[in-house]
Amino acid sequence: MAVEWVTFDCYGTLIDWERGITDALLPLAPPGTSRKALAEWYIAMEAEFEAEGYHLYKHILDRVSRRLLEALDVPVAPDVASPLPTSVGEWRPFPEVPAALAELRAGGRKLAILSNVDRDLLELSIAQLGIRPDLAVTGQDAGSYKPVSGHWRVFLQKSGARADSTVHVGASQYHDMRPAAALGFRTVFVDRHGEALETSPTRVIGDLAPLPAVIEELARA
Known part of the structure; x- marks a missing residue:
């Protein structure tokens, strides 16, 4: 056909995107953080946020990266830009x-x-x-x-x-x-x-x- x-x-x-996401987040993560695990955590968290309903995707990137880094005990201050929305052009x-x-x-x-x-x-x-x-x-x-x-x-x-x-x-x-x-x-x-x-x-x-x-x-x- x-x-x-x-x-x-x-x-x-x-x-x-997994390489792009982890390239952006790994420099902020604790030493020894696994790239594979970081990607898996991100994907799982993103699915949770998307299930809440539609929002601009850049807001999803911002929220997930903040939540993920907070879970790794390296939170991003509210007045500091999170790394993922600005990294997309480099993926x-x-x-x-x-x-x-x-x-x-x-x-x-x-x-x-x-x-x-x-x-x-x-x-x-x-x-x-x-x-x-x-x-x-x-x-x-x-x-x-x-x-x-x-x-x-x-x-x-x-x-x-x-x-x-x-x-x-x-x-x-x-x-x-x-x-x-x-x-x-x-x-x-x-x-x-x-x-x-x-x-x-x-x-x-x-x-x-x-x-x-x-x-x-x-x-x-």
Whole structure:
């Protein structure tokens, strides 16, 4: 079946946000703090705050970083800026991402990013990718956070695309694979951490390098 659009989650899929977050927080954390543990704590705390309802994502970054550093006994003073909101522009893409996006674009695919962050923060990350998506849908546009279906519904409305001619690519089974599949999208799970499958994605890849070939395969299926 034809693939007109390829939609992407951004952070964890295109941008190495765990590295970006821990690069920003580790200099403030106690010596010996584990990068892996710090990332896991952040992800768990972020999910708690997002479950409270929609707020600008920069406020989530601020609240989570303050709570996390307070838990590590290195609190940030109220009158001092927390490190995460200002660090987003320094978060880098995974090494294979720019080439994979360029190959998809050269193959005639339209590209979209569906992200929970704010418009201004996403623009900072788009500047790192080497290619501009044809469409971007943020938490501000949807008024909600994934896994709520708002991002996909806004995408369909703005693009005029059909779900069955679109493939959604993401690194989170919870935020991306399950809700996208429920709306009729084919899905590609980017399993960067060797997770146990709790969903049934159309395809599973370890990084984005094989994605252009996978999309070609799905277009012929």
